[in-house]
Amino acid sequence: MGIVLGPNRYGKAEVRVVRVTRDGGIHRIKDLNVGIALSGDMDEVHLSGDNAAVLTTDAQKNTVFAFAKKHGVGEIEEFALLLARHFVDSQPTIHHARVEIEEYGWDRVPVEDGPPGERHSFVRSGAETRTCLVHSDGTGGEESVVSGLTDLVVLNSTGSEFHGFIKDEYTTLAETDDRILATAVTARWRHRGLDADWATSYRQARKSLLDAFAGTHSLSLQQTLYAMGRRVLTEDPEVCEVRLVMPNRHHFAVDLSPFGLDNPNEVFFAADRPYGLIEGTVLDDEAPGSNSAWK
Known part of the structure; x- marks a missing residue:
């Protein structure tokens, strides 16, 4: 050897x-x-x-x-x-x-x-x-630039559903057509070149992420992730690839029936762990590949 x-x-x-x-x-x-x-x-x-x-x-x-x-x-x-x-x-x-x-x-x-x-x-x-x-x-x-942000904490108090998923013998999660969707976004985006207006590009990417999060009626956090990455690429043609990591910060409606109270999605328990972790990449399929830029 x-x-x-x-x-x-x-x-x-x-x-x-x-x-x-x-x-x-x-x-x-x-x-x-x-x-x-x-x-x-x-x-x-x-x-x-x-x-x-x-x-x-x-x-x-x-x-x-x-x-x-x-x-x-x-x-x-x-x-x-x-x-x-x-x-x-x-x-x-x-x-x-x-x-x-x-x-x-x-x-x-x-x-x-x-x-x-x-x-x-x-x-x-x-x-x-x-x-x-x-x-x-x-x-x-050869040079490359990847910009980004971490810990962009966002929450939709409605406009999010989750249903139609696989159900096996261990599934206990109930389907819902109205839930809180919350996450802490880590986003990184790769630039095609080195002549970007970095300040403007950052502000635009951040705005695109927030606009897409707020404007997407979500059927899954994966769908929202894709919408956010797509919006960044659409709004800034100098960006060719976006990678997102989005933990699902679960909020569970509290059962208040033992106290004789209704809870129509007004009081929630915010669970910090365990949590779902959604990761994905959205890219221009004609852009030159550069996996080394992320390492």
């Missing part, structure tokens, strides 16, 4: 960087969690412990901080591409960089008191987190 070294990569995980931009008394915040993974001529560091090809993970971390200062932080896709290209372009032993970023949003707190023109108080905005995943072989090489 021959034993060989297979695919490998290394990097720095969860580099937390907060960039404050000061415009007089008005401040702006970018709050990021950056993950880096590099690959290339790394055989010897595994086989013999020779570190000559290794850019330290500490240097990778410091690059994030230095670039946040030197270049600022605009859209996370731009910042990720900037970092990925730098690692490949600057080090001959590094051939590929993977950079993944989570962005935590902050909204400015309205201030009635205090000096005019001072705006430096913030509150975390929303539950969802914006994400991106960039792969780069360096400037002029």
Whole structure:
């Protein structure tokens, strides 16, 4: 039996960087969690412990901080591409960089008191987190961008049914033509190219997801998932593939009959586990395939 070294990569995980931009008394915040993974001529560091090809993970971390200062932080896709290209372009032993970023949003707190023109108080905005995943072989090489979000919590209090499913000896779930449909959406979408207006694209994709969720009379969460992915593709032709993960956050109507009370779908028990987990991909079947973009 021959034993060989297979695919490998290394990097720095969860580099937390907060960039404050000061415009007089008005401040702006970018709050990021950056993950880096590099690959290339790394055989010897595994086989013999020779570190000559290794850019330290500490240097990778410091690059994030230095670039946040030197270049600022605009859209996370731009910042990720900037970092990925730098690692490949600057080090001959590094051939590929993977950079993944989570962005935590902050909204400015309205201030009635205090000096005019001072705006430096913030509150975390929303539950969802914006994400991106960039792969780069360096400037002029193959590159890909996947944008997305996690924990977009949504709920329809009606307009959802579930019936006609398989019934075997273990089935106890009753059919229903009126139920709560709730989920926490994780969505990622792959771009055809690298010239997108990232901010506009993100806002449009988020809006498309919400519009489709609200506008679909659902016979299953799978049907809603497909409608959401289809809406993103329809509204933004620069997006060619959408992948969605949607847990079914079950809400069960409580039996209030022991207390002499009716419950026409007004009082529910929100069960956090176990839960159904629905996953799916919606794509343009003419778009070039790129499974590596998601990894």
